[in-house]
Amino acid sequence: MTTARFFTSLLTAAGAAAYIHAPLSPPKLQAFETLARELTAQRYPNQEFVGNIPWYPYAIDVGVGTPAQTQSLVLSLAHSDTYVLYHDVCDPNSNPDSTRYLRNCSSGSYDEETSTTFSQDYYHEYSDDFAGIGTYGVMVGESLSIGDTEFSNVSLAVAMKTSLDTGFLGLSIPRKYVDGKAVDRGTSILDQMVSQEVVESPAFSIYAEEGRNSTTGGILFGAVDKSKYDGELRRIQASVARDKFENFEANYLVNVSAAWKRESRNDELSQYVSPDMGETAFYGRGGTFYAAIDLTFLITNVPAYVAYPIYMMGGGFSQWHNIDMWTVDCDGTGDLNGTFSLELGGEGGYRLTANLRDLIVPPEQWHLLRPAKDGSGERIKHCLFGIQSSKSEYFHYDGSGWTSSWVIGSMLLRNTYTVFDSKNMEVSLAPLRKNPSEKGNIVPFGSSGAHAPDSELIGYQECFPDGCEAEEEDEDAGAHIVMQKGLLVGLVLGALWFVSL
Secondary structure, X not given: OOOOEOOHHHOOOOOOOOOEEEEOEOOOOOOOHHHHHHHHOOOOOOOEEEEOOOOOOOEXXXXXXXXXXXXXXXXXXXXXXXXXXXXXHEOOOOOOOOOOOOEOOOOOOEOHHHOOOOEEEEEEEEEEEEOOEEEEEEEEEEEEEEOOEEEEEEEEEEEEEOOOXXXXXXXXXXXXXXXXXXXOOOOOHHXXXXXXXXXXXXXXXXXXXXXXXXXXXXXXXXXXXHHHEOOOEEEEEOOOHHHHOOXXXXXXXXXXXXXXXXXXXXXXXXXXXXXXXXXXXXXXXXXXXXXXEOOOOOOEEOOHHHHHHHHOOOOOEEEEOOOOEXXXXXXXXXXXXXXXXXXXXXXXXXXXXXXHHHHEOOOOOEEEEEEOOOOOOOEEEEEEEOEEOOOOHHHOOOOOOOOOOOEEOHHHHOOEEEEEEOOOOEEEEEEEOOOOOOOOOEEEOOOOOOOOOOEEEOOOEEEOOOOOHHHHOOOOOOOEEEOOHHHHHHHHHHHHHHHHO
């Protein structure tokens, strides 16, 4: 591959690591219109859905080709592939109900005939599932620009058929095996950045500004911005299973070892999930479970024994069995004064806390209208709650059967600065600073394999007998708990089994 070309505004001193910065924006309004229509089709006669749930809340602008054709690509930690929409399937005047594959392409589209850097170096047929919807096309080589940085001959997909009106930027790692068979999923964008010396490490940090309706923030490839968070970054392990059990999608699975709740400001914080928890009275298996940390997916989906005690705290929660979703009375959100906390990374790990009032999808984005139960004829507006316990296809956020259905989503992580390191399979977290400096204090990763800058490992690391030797030589790796292969996979499969009931 050719050497990447850098703009001087992003170059650090000679020999120092570079980085890429891009501001976050919301996806285009029509991006997930298809999902909204499918959800609406499941309604009861007296039930009306209004709006479009922003399942994937963040996008960034990416230039594809020369001259650059700007695309608004949705970020996804559940996928390793990047694709753009092909211009021939776009019609700005199309009725989205008229055909499955003719799109408005409000997020942009790509035409290889107008680009001088298009190549067929990676040409082959392409197919995958995004948001549970099939996407088909071809792989090509093309130049790519993110922020002020351009790099060349990048492998990406051009979607010829998809019912989603957006392209995606995949931030995960390709699976090596599917159903026990070796597959070539290409090279991720992160690894291509490293191979072209755009960044030193296949890691990135991401943050969204505080506020229910906010989509402002940024993503930094290869670096962290210390001006955006308070204190030190705390690192937790994120799935040894990726290397040991090849069929798992390479999302960042972490051990969730405890949960707390508080019904009002005057109440004591009460722990109701712990590592030694046995069978629960109503909700089946309790205790530790594994969930994907994913700031690029809106909703948090957790086992029933974690979610249901929250629903029982009051505030007008309702469950709708036809769509398998929990909602809350939009006009009664002022009664939600409780808080909810999870411990990530095992005992002694990172405590993630949120106010329940901040976990409600705003009604202007999506709401459900239902007649009042008292027969008055009044229609009650129901808002989607950001914590679900669902086996609905809409919460299996990767279409493959290998991804854990439990996920810690962006609403719960909104006030958290988060760093994803695919080389060490670690996630680092810190509280987001309320009034961050506009100047910034960007510190790049020193090398591929370096831990997040100025971070401390907390919780514990689960090791396999043949996989701990390297970590034992790393003084920053922390304490290890040796596990047999079957134990971790059994716990993850246990979560999947629970969802399939």
